[in-house]
Amino acid sequence: MRPFYFDVYDTCLQCLLMSLLVKSQTTESSSAKDSQFPSADPTVALEGQCVVVCDAVKSQRVQTQANFAQTPPAVRRIAFSVQKNANLGLPRNSNGGDGPVVVTFDYMLLNIGNAFDSSKSTFVPSVSGVYSLVFNIYKLFNRDPVTVALTINGVVLFTGFADDKSTPPQLAHNGGLVHLDVNDRVRIEIVKGNLDGGWQHSTFSGHLVFEDRY
Structure with a gap:
């Protein structure tokens, strides 16, 4: 089983690549179509696109709480x-x-x-x-x-x-x-x-x- 933080890292990497791709396409097409079409705003999701929001701090907090819950206290036997x-x-x-x-x-x-x-x-x-x-x-x-x-x-x-x-x-x-x-x-x-x-x-x-x- 993959650790939880690997899934968070992969998702955030996908978000970064998606943002760079949209920004690159916008820059290339803006010079040719600036007079006909408005520039695309990478911060605005277009219809049909999937936007994933990464909250690394929250993910880390959830993982820490899960690890704490799985760690039983030391038990002394008498x-x-x-x-x-x-x-x-x-x-x-x-x-x-x-x-x-x-x-x-x-x-x-x-x-x-x-x-x-x-x-x-x-x-x-x-x-x-x-x-x-x-x-x-x-x-x-x-x-x-x-x-x-x-x-x-x-x-x-x-x-x-x-x-x-x-x-x-x-x-x-x-x-x-x-x-x-x-x-x-x-x-x-x-x-x-x-x-x-x-x-x-x-x-x-x-x-x-x-x-x-x-």
Whole structure:
């Protein structure tokens, strides 16, 4: 396919050649027919002629707008998914036994953008925007009720319950869309009860839906 500006250049060249041809014919015939016929004005279109007006500035502006519309903005990708793979281990307190109990994960399924800190089982976004977050925590070999929550900077946002005393396993899960800022700290914590019987197969996942544009 020929670039747009080639078509503009060819059209303008045709306009120039047409103008020179009309001017040349007018000059040659004016001396012989000046007394009988008036001189032709090259700026006036005669009946049956096609006049093409070239607007190079407008054409360039239209082409620039078209190129801008075809250039998508850079998209940064952030996504993670982690799992509790081992059937042993206990959740740990985040502050040496005095803070909330953090649900830990030992297997990384996905970590595009390297925003999930596996050493602390914490998601720390590097881009501000809207994120989709979801957790599924299984309670195994434990009949005691347990409440877990997704927290942002220590503040409970989504809560899941596994409080049925029937035969385990039972699932506490929740999730949704939330706006996060850079360096927010997102993790899964135990609000009530315990996971002393294990939480194997539990998962915590999230991804960037769209980033902020200012």
